[in-house]
Amino acid sequence: MCYNVIDGRSHKSCGHFVALATRRQDCLRPDCLFSRRHMHVGQCRSASCIRLMSPPALNPIRESPTRCPQCVMVARVGYP
Ligand SMILES: [Zn+2]
Ligand SMILES: [Zn+2]
Ligand SMILES: [Zn+2]
Numbered sequence: 001m002c003y004n005v006i007d008g009r010s011h012k013s014c015g016h017f018v019a020l021a022t023r024r025q026d027c028l029r030p031d032c033l034f035s036r037r038h039m040h041v042g043q044c045r046s047a048s049c050i051r052l053m054s055p056p057a058l059n060p061i062r063e064s065p066t067r068c069p070q071c072v073m074v075a076r077v078g079y080p
């Protein structure tokens with residue numbers, strides 16, 4: 001199954017993950033609706049084709065020892 005890979009920054013202080021870029025990992029299966037190798041052109045009517053994508057994979061390309069911008073903001077104004 002295809003899935004999205006989310007490149008981002010992992011914040012050690014709060015444990016949050018800030019997405020920077022998303023890319024598609026293609027499973028290259030001819031029976032997968034999301035693959036560019038999908039065998040059906042246009043509307044797919046086959047019940048055997050995979051119609052779901054796997055949950056996205058988080059790929060921390062950077063690590064930051066600080067809190068994420070969202071948490072910094074919450075700490076500053078006192079509410080989310
Ligand atoms: Zn796929
Ligand atoms: Zn199909
Ligand atoms: Zn945070």
